[in-house]
Amino acid sequence: MDQSFAPMKNDLIVRAAWGQKVERPPMWVMRQAGRYLPEYHEAKGKRDFFECCRDPEVASTLTLQPIERFAGLVDAAIIFSDILVIPQALGMTVEMIDKKGPHFPQPLLTPTDGQYADVLKKDVDVAKELDYVYKAITLTRTKLAGRVPLIGFCGAPWTLFCYMVGNTKLSKECKTWIYKYPEETKALLQKTAEVCVEYLCLQVKAGAQLLQVFESSGAELSPASFKQFSGPYLAYIAKHVPLRLKELGLEPVPLIVFPKGQWYALDAVCDMGYNVVGLDWLHDPAEVVKVVGDRKIVIQGNADPGVLYGSHASITEVVQNMVEGFGWAGRKQGWIVNLGHGITPFVNPEDLRFFFEEVHRLTKTA
Template sequence: MECHDLSSFTKIKINLHFGVMEHAFEPLKNDLIIRAAWGQKVERPPIWVMRQAGRYLPEYHQAKGTRDFFECCRDPEVASTLTLQPIERFAGLIDAAIIFSDILVIPQAMGMTVEMVDKKGPHFPNPLKSPDDGQYAEVMNKKVDVAKELDYVYKAITLTRKKLQGRVPLIGFCGAPWTLLCYMVEGGGSKIFKEVKTWIYKYPEETKALLQKIAEVCVEYLALQVKAGAQLIQVFDSWAGELSPSSFKKFSQPYLEYIAKHLPRKLKEMGLDPVPMIVFPKGAWYALDAACDMGYNVVGLDWLHSPEQTLKTVGDRPITIQGNADPGVLYGSHASITEVVEEMVKGYDWANRKKGWIVNLGHGITPFVNPEDLRFFFQEVHRLTKTD
């Protein structure tokens, strides 16, 4: 949905497994992040944070109950409830919701089993071992019915849009092909990335074929999220920093570019308006310049970037930057939080530019953060960027 359509109801036809339904969503009352993402001047920088709906919130644990993590993702009512929790707790302070889901639903849709192990994280009981193990051929040959396999995500998005009642826009997302590949061959998180490094250096062509397959699924998945009601999308390349600059150009960048190029085309084919696209290549500090030319509207930064150097790299390109406070500051004092916010406001030259910046952390909220310290972070952003 483009900015000039915000004053009227948006009708979107949702293709669900039980048929085609038409949904009317309430007009947006706060379109700040959409305008900022499109590069427009805005009255203050919009704010949201990654993992804003999650385990640091006591109400998250109450709503989750005894359900498995992926059970929550697959239950549209629960997923929408969790999505809305930070919007309700921090009412008036944050400018976007992000649908409660997980990047690993794509490998699941591609036929792989993924479990969420308590205190350990995601686990693939049968990761891809090599191009010769048989499972690689199964994954490559599987015709992924994204509409059917991930129907629960689209239902959650539509339900959440209705519950939001136009308070703030809703962000949809996916994992980047490289990051998803890492999980699919490592079997979970890793410190040395032995298996995926084996793949890229021993089986480079098979790796690229799999990355292309994942990228195509990502485009279809994101397009259907927009059809269901997502108003922006973000692509999380969480393990981008594990690649060398030359390897990034081979195994990450082409597939991020594929998504940025083909998603707008897909939306047009479906009769849908374009939405702002955000890319987040975490840890790949060397790739900032390239990321600005990949076709995304917004480039998300981790906390390894300085705002001043970032603006120099971006130059006069019409790119909005998203980030990039160290999430660890939320463990610190309020004075430290104020200092970090002041550094960002000054570093991104907000007083003079009034555009090109979405406030966020440099990654997701980490465990055990006090929600009231996050509230203070939001309040300081508002205070220090307030226009009289």
């Protein structure tokens, strides 16, 4: 580590992610730095979304907002960035359209498309192309001053691929590729996986203390297609990140995978080498515990984000279901509290506070 950071005051999530017994389950939520917070809009101002990502000072400010608002309740920060910085590093143009989301004006159309060859052959200088992310991580880790650990992340190769081919709601684009051009698809997935490994490891060098891989588009794949187009590349990342960290002279960090919509692959994902498996809200906690069995896998999740639109009684019920289903009282390990997907823009932050407070209350009495 080139930087000298303050000692940790709260390392709960790191200990939990390594499978240790802990005094209470740590908590954070995906997209916790974002549009549901009024202070986010104030700090963002009129800047473009990616402009915020590329400005280390702004990205750091946005990352810290939920840590400050929910001080004493949230146990990790996740760097404010986006999974699509990797396609950008690969030479593709990505725009963030207000109220619509990301847009690729020139997606990959076919393997004979010249852009496909350019992306595949590009020698990506990850340290240079994504330097702004590393600067934001180092700055944020310094500003955190040990309050909570900092999570780095990337999109999984399959999820990034879906965006790169301009996937629409009908999934026509990604399905055309896997069923018409399967080998060319795999070549691009492998290229992306290699960039992901380097990107993640340099985040650790910059100061990230845990890493999460987002397979957000996992539900696009059937079980058979998962075995070809998602699973092998998730496994590649899990295997090669520790090896690359060792080459760089860095200590290992816990690895988290979030295979959204891939409920059928839970057993396989638990054997890939990740320390933590994130669950979407389609999983029943008690059933997950049965599948995991005696494997040293930590589970992360998995409250339905939609419950934050509901009553406080509903939030309490969902938290209670997780506490009981994940067997917290009898284990005191193996669970990191999170939502089953990212928090949405219209949630009242005070309802998220109540969610956190209920986890504290109900796990204390469990």
